[in-house]
Amino acid sequence: GGDFRRAIYRNPGVNVCYVLMMGVLFWLVSTPASRFNCLFRVNCDTTHSLAVGEWTFIAMLSAGGSVGGCFWGPEIRLAQ
Numbered sequence: 001g002g003d004f005r006r007a008i009y010r011n012p013g014v015n016v017c018y019v020l021m022m023g024v025l026f027w028l029v030s031t032p033a034s035r036f037n038c039l040f041r042v043n044c045d046t047t048h049s050l051a052v053g054e055w056t057f058i059a060m061l062s063a064g065g066s067v068g069g070c071f072w073g074p075e076i077r078l079a080q
Helices: 012-030 035-039 046-054 056-061
Strands: none
Touching: 035 046
16 A cells, blocks of 8 residues: 555645644634634633524534533633
């Protein structure tokens, strides 16, 4: 099989997927809090996390049921 395989850096499909995933990750980290960010629990706060609960289709797909619930992030220390 070694004669017929290309190196990973020469595989366009893998490289496109990698660049897309890194782009989405960078976008999630660099943008302010939003509903989309809260789906991935990146740059999320309680206000936006509760707003995700309005997306019923996404809430039905949630396995843990935490989508649309309260987000216990670092700001909870200020409330205690």
